[in-house]
Amino acid sequence: MKTLVHTEKEQIEFIISKCDVCYVGLADTDGTPYVLPMNFGYRDGVVYLHSAQEGRSISILERNPKVCITFSTDHALVFQHPEVACSYRMRSKSVICWGKVAYEENFDRKVEALDIIMKQYSDKTFKYSDPAVVNVKIWKVEMDEVTCKEFGAPHKK
Template sequence: MSREMYKKERQIPDETVKKMLENYGSEGTLAVNGDDGYPYCVPMNFVYVNDAIYMHSAKYGYKIDALQADQKACFSVIVRSEVVPELFTTRYESIVATGDIEFIEDDSERQLVMEAFIDRFSPDFREGGMKFIKGAMGKTAVLKLNIKEMKGKAFRSDKW
């Protein structure tokens, strides 16, 4: 799956990509192999913990069925973008990661990930978030993208 980026000058260094995933962007698009050979993409919130991208989901549905049939997946994030009409282009920072999805069953890892979601998206509501996690944990699938390849790309021009 590894290919060199066509416009190599736009590639973001790996450590910067990791920091971007840890600190910026709140959602990405998970792409899986769907029915009849068609790709299926769905927007999802994520956290980046211990060099993996984690998502949470209901335990049932099309996405889950697709992942149980084939764990290969791609996750893309547009960290930021801005159309520049006068230049007929877009400034952007984006990340694409490919790998295999793992369904996390270990209770301590599931708890760690769900707490990371609370800390990232609802830090001012941690106490309520912990109660929410306790009630939702049995109904929640925790998905881990074990990253095989990840690249960031940016076109920043003169303003970024």
């Protein structure tokens, strides 16, 4: 089994599209890590997230807007020999990206971001109440750096 590195945009976007949650890593200015599982949307190199207007993550992001986002899918336990513990590993595909959070404040663009998020989970068209849009915090993360790997890929014979 080996690890493959993928650089093709199509492969990266395919892996992201298969995920139902991403993990957002933040670091406070004292170095304390904080990782959140979050719903998300993705389009054109931008990850869209949403949250309440305040809370621990918002406080951290005010001090340090840098984030690391991880997407992981296709998990399966594999091994080379069933009696050799060190030959076991988790097969998976992952995308990790880094960027800075910017908040979207424009009402219409917030609605567009919510539509992008909902498109990850449903083909339905949604309507949002004005208070829901006003009160949601929309995070936009442009993917400044991206890695994509496939773990536990079989060796070609």
